[in-house]
Structures are given as C-alpha cells and as structure tokens.
Amino acid sequence: MKYNHIDVIGLGPGHPDYILPAGLKKIKEADVLIAGERNLEGISTSGKEVLIIRNNLKQLIEYINKNYHDKKIGVLVSGDPGYHSMLSYIKKNTQGIEVRVTPGISSFTYFFSKLSLVWQDAVLSSVHGEDTDFIKLVEENKKVFFLTDQKITPNYMANELMKKGITHKRFFIGERLSYADEKISCLSVDEAAQYPADSLCVVVIADE
Template sequence: MINWDCVVMVIECWRNIGMNKIKVVGLGPGHKDYILPKGMEAINNSNIVIGAKRNLQAMNLQGKESYEITGNLDGAIDFIKNKYIDNRVAVIVSGDTGFYSLLTFLKKHFTAEELEVIPGISSMQYMFARLGESWENAYLGSLHGRDNSFAEGVREHKKVCLLTDKKWTPFMIAQRLIEEGVKDRVMYIGENLSYENERITRVDINKIDRDTVYDICVVVIVYE
C-alpha cells in the first residue's frame, strides 16, 4: 500500500532542492568592508538585486538587473514573485536583516523555504563597538518612520540605542526626554557610520542645539 503522505514529502523535498531561494542580505552599517563575505557572495551570484535606491547605488551591479524599492512594497512583492523562480534574486537591506528590516514584510508573502536570510552587522552593533561599550543590557528601538515610548526605555536602562529619522532628530529626542523628566543623560550621536566622513559627537541632552543639523544617525543615550 502506497503511503501518499511520504510521497508528497519526497516531492516537496525535491522541489525545494531545485528551487531558487530569495536571498535576503544584510548590508551592515554602510561601508562595503562591513558586509559579511556570505552576503557579498549571495549578491555577486545573483542576477537580480532588489533594494532601496541608496543601497543599490552603493553596490557594483554591473550586468545585473535591479529593482528599486519605493513606498509601493506590494509592487516589489509582485516583481519578486514573477522573477525568483527562474532567477537568482537578492534583496538587500541596511544593517541586519533581523532588526526593523524588510524581512518581516517578506515573510508575509513567502514561506521560510523560499527565503534564505543572511544577517549583517547592525549599525547599533557598530556604534557600540566604536564607543568601546557592550550592549547586552541596552534598550534598543527605532524611530525611523515611527514613534515609540523611548523615554520609558531611557528611564529604565543605563544604555539606550535608537535609530533616528528626519523627524526624530537628536534635538527632538532630547526635548522629549526633558519633557518626560529625564535630564541626567549623555547622548552620543553617530553620523555616516563606517564611512570616511563618520562623525561621533558626545553631548549632554540639556545642551543639544536646535539648529545643529545631523545626518540621519544612530544615537546612544547613557547614564554616566
């Protein structure tokens, strides 16, 4: 008697063996020196690379097809679905794949068997390393395109790291903390991390100037 459950499992295994997986690759903090070799190998071996404009421009994609991800994420999903069966597709994301990246959205549309996730060095890891600090007990959060109650995290932790955007500048973060009664903290502001024009500035949160312009950055807030 044929065990059809086993037959189906065997067919699925063979199908997965021959299937092109979608490589989701973390690019690290920015500079190519910080892309893991496994991630670079996946990008080099792909013939289609998908990512944000800035990330695509940072890579040498000569001879490869590229697709720029904009606000239309559903369009990117449709493109990947139409391409990945017959092509080697790499989706590149900033930092690490596991922290506020496109991976969460991709998992809503593709199975675990269809994805191969290759981590990267997060900008937070890099920032703490540049400060010579550990980060195992730090509060981590992102204000990039979102709000969160980071003041509570700062109040309860000696180390906090936040991803920022054009709205949540270091000054605005400092102002929110002061409004919430958190005043005895120092902020380290990391700009252009890993690039030649990298700059890390230390400032008391009570002394951050409203008019000082920072590039989109990572901030670490500590109690010293």
C-alpha cells in the same frame, strides 16, 4: 535553472568594506538585485537586473512572486536583516517562497564598537516610523540605543526629555556610520537639544 528561494542580504552599516564575505558571495551570484539606491553605492551591478526600492513595495513583491523560480533574486537591506529591516514584510508577503537570510553587521554593533562600549546591558529600540515611548525607555534603563528618523530626531528627543526634567543622561549620536564623513558626537541633554543631527542617524542615550 529553477529556484525555490530568494536571498535577503545584510549590507552592514553602509560602507562596502563592512559587507561580510558571505554577503558579497550572494550578491555576486544574484541575477537580480533589489535595493535602496543608497545601498547600491560601491556594489558592482554589471550584468544584473536592478530594481530600486522606493514607494513601490507592492510592485516589488509582485515581481518576486512572479520571477523567483527563474531568476536568482537578492534583496539588499541595511545593517542586519533581523533588526528593523524589510525581512518581516518580505516573509509575510511571499508565502510559499523560502527566504534565506545572510546576516550583516548591525548599526548597533558597529556603533557600540566605535564607542568602545559593551551592549549586552543595553536596550535596543527604534523610533524610525514607530510609536515608541522613548521617554519611558530612557527613564527606566541606563543605556538605550535608538534608530531615529526625520521626525523623531536626537534634538527632538532631548527637548522632550528636558520637559520631563531628565537631564542626567549623555547622548552619543552617530551620523553617516562607516563612511569617510562619519561623525560621532558625545553631548549633554542640553547640548543635544540644540544639535542639528543628520536626518537618519543612530543615538545611544546613557546614564552619565
């Protein structure tokens, strides 16, 4: 059978329980799964070709461009493909290939649900590998969600806010979201400045 597309499938916040049924169906139908090693936890790969995402995006794109006609390829991404995922990179570098997207539960919808907070009044942002003026965002908005990374951590952000005299905020930090060892902390700016959060976590900074 010849194919004319690839699938980009959102996995939700982490645990397989939060993968939507449509995503599970796409995963089951795929001949090839391309994913980060952590994203394959709890997913059956029996009988499938598996390619692990590391520092090899160029090679993976070459593989997709060469094989998409003959193999049903599924690219698995954390959260929702439309929010800070590989989707833009894939679409840019697979010109002429139809990219079909299966949504997933995003980290921010999951986290706000766990906090019992609405998010229609929140600003959604990321400091994960991006040059984001998070101080300005926090100053100008009452509720901001951030994806973090190993450099711009919650304690780094809190220390930078304290330098600017911004102490009237609360930090909600989510680690290992959806897993059995999930941890959610509500801290003052001063407490967050001392908190050793997981290297990849999410944070909501909101007015007290």
